[in-house]
Amino acid sequence: MAFSIIVLIKQVPDTTAVCTQVMKDDGTLNRSALSAVFNPEDMNALELALELRDRCGATVTALTMGPAHAAEVLREALYMGADRAILLTDRIFAGSDTLATSLVLSQAIRHFGAVDLILCGREAIDGNTAQVGPQVAEKLDMNQITYVDMIEQIDALKCSCWHEVEEGRELVESKLPVLLTVMANANMPRPFSAKRIMRFKNAKAPSELAPGAAMEELARCGLLIEEWSARTIGVDAAQCGLAGSPTRVQKIESVVLAGKNFKKIAPDDDGIRQLLEELIADYTFD
């Protein structure tokens, strides 16, 4: 049987490559200081889906919620091998916290239709919350298995996966449909296929196009990325974006290191003896 798999992917600021100040002087985030990338663990989730397709047949749909430029990660998902890509974008989605995000994503999945598996990354590197996966599962009244690194078996009714728990590792079984959150050590995401890059590099979502662009032409060539708005999936404004988010950011501070005045110790025998004597006198070693 061919499984229907949705992979939730997110475009995130590359927090691993902070070079300039991430905060502007007015205390807001300087988003342009960071380039936008495919959230790393979402690539592991996509790879897991593609491996499953190779193993037993599946259609793999990548779904992301974000501004128009988030279509870039959908193109990359197509380069990796996704069968279908959907951009969820709407001005009223802006400012969503994890609760509002999961509401929109779950509503989009309902609109999508039947699924067997939903795969997420364990966490996104911008917020590091790891909350969206379990929240989507709850909204869809679906079971969840978090911290998965391997799918051991799957058939039309159920699947078993290895996942991490406090005491070690567990092999657990669940009925389908189920939502899995996937860890970085699950696999090595495959590189983009050169052939697929050639095929999809001009794929665009409607929001990315200039007004009056030849949308029909793109659609005819299979290069129009599907795009859904709040209206398409039937969510009202009160439930999404800032309005649907119970959390508020009260304050953001850039991490300024304490800048304590450390005591300088000479790297020679004398310096080290003095240091150790001081620590011994302080009972640090007791």
Add this chain to the structure above:
Amino acid sequence: MEQEGEVWVYIQHQGKDVVEPSLEVLGKACELAAALKVSVAGILAGEKVDVLAEKVLMYGAQKVYVLQSRHLEAYSPVIYAKALCKLIRSKRPAIFLTAATLQGRDLAPRIASALRVGLTADCTDLKIGSYTDHKTRQEYNNILLQIRPAWGGNIIATIVSPQTRPQMATIREGIMKMPPQVRSSRGEIMHIPPDVQAGDIKTTVLKRILTGRRVNLKAAGIIVAGGAGMGTKDNFDLLRQLAHALGGEVAATRAAVDAGFIDHEYQVGQTGISVRPKLYIACGISGAVQHLAGMQESGKIIAVNTDPDAPIFSVAHYGIIGDAKDVVPKLINTYRHLSH
């Protein structure tokens, strides 16, 4: 009349004992409850958890709610979330906290989603304070201020959930201090039969490989940590010798782990373990925010680095600008000499 507005802590247990991170959270919850002048309660869920209730009281809880059922024998998110949501809906706590353990981060989002309340992940500090909505100018007092690093540790954000209850957060392990244990406890233990059925268990455990908590870096009073600057695995062994001489444990940065000097379970930092030993000796470590996030609370920090501008010096109490390959053997020899 039920008292409303309590501070609750989900008490995770494992192998017939409560886990330490839950007790750390309980310690913080006691402070918050004192500031709010409300009670603090521990929540136990499981098959035979009533035996743990006394211990939860001894670590500062004034009440323990016990959800006991054979269907709760093994942790499973759907059934546990169902049992807890029911209890929260009936008792309406003001604050509900869990440790940011694997289980806590599996369970809490499910509960927050069902209750449609805000949830802040992996907080490193909590306070009670006030918040003014920028748009409506409305002021909220006695709000839980949830403080956490974000953006890969590059910023610290304070998050509030002013309008929904309970205010929920998961708390990073190893940051809050363990509360003192009192000898005798006074408090209420309340058994509340959870309304759950066998059909609510959606996951079956087929196999379990127990590795236990492998290294107990959190309990170590002295940690000797190494980074990429140690250069080779052999040089890294010098750190093991120093740790051995001082009666401490070794730890590492992610770069040292990636270089294969040591296993991942020894990694300190944002994606590793958070520690607060009495003494942390950082050798060949640059001091990236993600590493500092896991160790800057240490009592005393000694940094050994060839680069005087390395950010590690900004959190250090003692700085040795020099080559760790020379300094570490000197530390070993001099300490042996002095302690004789």
